[in-house]
Amino acid sequence: MDKASEKVPKVFISYSWTNEEHIEQVIEFATYLVNNHVDVILDEWDAPEGIDLNYFMEENVRSEDTDFVLIISDKEYARKANERTGGVGTETQIISKRVYEDVNQTKFIPIVWQNDDDGKPCLPDYLASRRYFDLTPKNRYSNSEKVLRRLHGIPENPKPKLGEFPKKLLETNKYYPSLKEIIETFDEKIEKNPKSINSISRHFFKDFLHNFDEFKIKFQTRNALEIANQLHDNIEEFIPLRNYYIEFIEKITQVYEFAPVDGDIIKELFENIYSNYFIPKPGESYISEDFMNFDFIVRELFLYTITISIKNEYYQLTSNLLNTPYFFNDPYNSNDTKTFLDLDKRRYVRTDEYLTYYCKEHNLNKLTGMGHFLISRIHKNYVIEELVNSDILCCHISIINLQDSDGWFPFTYIYKETKYMHLYQKLISESYYKKVKCIFDIESKEELVKKIKYSDEYFGKMRYGFRSVFMNYVKPISEYINADEIASRK
Incomplete structure (x- = not known):
């Protein structure tokens, strides 16, 4: 008692x-x-x-x-x-x-x-x-x-114990009033002047990027768990800013038919993030772990941009992001041609390793921390399958268009629950094929068939996925569409 x-x-x-x-x-x-x-x-x-x-x-x-x-x-x-x-x-x-x-x-x-x-x-x-x-x-x-x-003195609903003070309240205002104002006035401004979409977008992305500095990490410890905890807390605190980005991308892709945004403006955002937060300044001391949070953040923002552009049928924007060159301000590799694949930093930064370690230490038992947190914090306007499909599409495009043997790795593919990919299955429609063929960077059906066969050969030779998952690898395009049926129906 x-x-x-x-x-x-x-x-x-x-x-x-x-x-x-x-x-x-x-x-x-x-x-x-x-x-x-x-x-x-x-x-x-x-x-x-x-x-x-x-x-x-x-x-x-x-x-x-x-x-x-x-x-x-x-x-x-x-x-x-x-x-x-x-x-x-x-x-x-x-x-x-x-x-x-x-x-x-x-x-x-x-x-x-x-x-x-x-x-x-x-x-x-x-x-x-x-x-x-x-x-x-x-x-x-x-x-x-x-x-x-x-x-x-034993109430049915006792008062909970006092929790710790939320330190995040002491940090920079997370309401981002300037971004909120741009979004709230967007419809009215575009209705008055559709041509203003590019200037509005530049203004939004400039303010958006300005807030990135508050998320810089400088680890003062070599303890793996402390690093993993700090990394997790950092990407969680980024969610409010991420949501403003998602809301704005939704806005500009919903009006593309009468107010098309210049896709290079969005691409420039990723170029600026890469240049400012992945490339150390000359003479600046750093460790690769310092970039892990931005590795996760950039991947998440990029996947949502692809997801939203496809959902709102702004396929030209999708193609622009996946198929045109990127220009990074990299003094160490200034002559190299860059692609969206350079946004995948897994070969240089151990983000997934630390996030997976975080999951282990917090009894989450996840194969991939990167994949888990991408889908567990899914935005309310989307479902997991949409983000997973975009991740797989990025992988496929990096293989068939860039022919990179170490292409974009879709950390979320193990969370795919169906054998259906909307974009691929609808390729049997001739009209749909004509609208989305730009994503595959082709002019003819024959070119696409050739790329699908290349995909089969690649994935047939190489089991692309987590080695620890038995018989669950990234599937080639032919798993979702028969090449002979492409554009076969009106």
Whole structure:
């Protein structure tokens, strides 16, 4: 038994001798309390013939040994208390004085035993603003235990323990008012002037990138768990900024038919992130772990951009992001031609290793921390399958268009639940094929068939995926579409 249950609460019951039935009900309730470890003082038990009842009542109400006074109020009790008549009136003079003098007192507990003719609780005026227990006939059985819990100090819904101070509140404002304003005024501005979309986009991405500095990590420890925890906390804190980005990409892709944005502006954002946060400045000391959070963040932003552009059928933007060159301000490799594949830093940064270690240490038991956190924090407007399909598409494009033997690795592929990919299956439609062929960087069906065959050969020779997952590898394009059926239907 804990300390709360060891103590026997001492309770005095104040009530009206309304009639024999009411007295019997009060005795029954008092017996229930006694049977449940409560010491009840009741006139029927503790005031023998010959005792001064006023003295008995006053002594028990005032006594410091009395922990609680239960005021069982029916119509008669409320009337006598308000009119100050009878024994109830005498008790009321004492109790009401104590109640009025200390508004925070909790010794005197009202119990509503009866409602009036209007269905309102019968309570004396001095108790009208106090919280009470409802033991009217229909609630008497169900609420009796609540009274018992109150007397023993064991509430049904205890107050939780005080948590640690949320340190994130001390950090930079996460509401990003400038980004919010751009999004909220976007529709009105585009309606007035569709050509303003490029200037609006540049303004948004400039402000968006400005906030990246607050997410820089400089690890002061070599402890793997501390690094993993700091990495996890950092990417979690990025979610509000990420959501503004997603909302803005949704806006600009929804209006592309009458206000097409220059895809290079979006690509420039990724070029700037790469140049500013993946490439150390000359003479700057760093370790590869310092870039892990941005490795995750860039991958997430890129996948959402692909997902949103496909969902809103802005296929030219998808193609621009996947098939045109990137220009990074890299003083160490200035002559190299870059592609979206350079945004995949897994060969240089151990992001997945540390996030997977975080999962292990926090009993999440995940094969890939990178994949797990990409899908576990999915934006409310999307489903996991959409993001996974975009991840797989990036992998396929890196293989068939860039012919990179170490292409984009789709960390989320193990979370794919269906054998269906909307973009591939719909290629049997000639009209759809014409709209999306730019994604595959082709001019003819024959070119696409050739690339699909190359995909088959590549994935046939190489099991592309997690080596620890038996018989679950990234599937080639032909797994989703028969090349002979491409553009075969009107």
